[in-house]
Amino acid sequence: MNYGVVSQEQLEKMDEILTEKLIKIGVDCVVIIDMAGNIITAKDNDKNKYDIYSFAALAAGNFATVDAMAKLVGEQEFSLLFHKGTDCNIHFSKVDDELLLISMFGKEISLGYLRLNVAETIEAIRKLWA
């Protein structure tokens, strides 16, 4: 997969998928980043504004750290990474070896429902490169 340069059409489709599958169900902000910490695309609900560049750098570092910990205990990877807060939760999911999808959402969405939608989102995004 050559994600280094993503075409305008691919990005627009990706944004459509993220809006349709995640923003519309009530996710506050969703970001796709690469493992180097670059932002591929980001969508939000216009209410919550985050510093997504710093967020992406920290998220890539966080994921890489957890990945390294998985290997130390003999796991291939920890596929689910979830941080729970009082008002905001963060869910990380691997799209493929290079890309990560991160969703920030409040308490009105259940984790199960979010995971279901994230799985569908990832499936749809993978098809863009197929």
Next chain:
Amino acid sequence: MSFINLKDKVIQVKIVYYGPGRGGKTTNLEYINRRFRKQIQSEMVSLKTHGDRTLFFDFLPFDMGQIKGFDLKIQLYTVPGQIKYNATRKLVLRGVDGVVFVADTQQQMRGKNIGSLNQLHENLAALKESIFRIPLVMQYNKIDLRKQGIPVLPTNLLEQDLNSKLKVPSFEASALTGYNVPETLKKIISSTVMSIQRKLS
């Protein structure tokens, strides 16, 4: 690897400050953060220990204006310099586009500079990058100590130790006073952008 967004016309470039522990990598970023405050939209992120040593990395995003209609977003990172943190250094180097090697010019640091540069070579090779191909700038830091009578390594010796094979641009600098800090930054940005342009054409 840089990321180019054709829709929003944004290029993201990752530059890593690398070098031995307590060499002044974080101090470089702190100076840049103060001096270029207007071009920096967010706070500098520092993940450090209680003893103020970098634990994971520092991160500073930096807007560089436009090239060919694209907004250039430079992401500056440092690595933790302490020997035991090599696993972390490898993680931070992932997807790097350009490197500033910050050498410590204090006389007793000669071996540590060489060791750190050798490890950079190995770490890049593990990421299928080459120290001979990646845009690289040498910075000989703490040159201000010379004025205080503290023995520092002569620049020709540093060049011989660190730069005789690489032959990359180098600067004497003082991250503390800011001497040659912007020059180092400008040089690595221009080398990196040129290298990205070459890859694209």
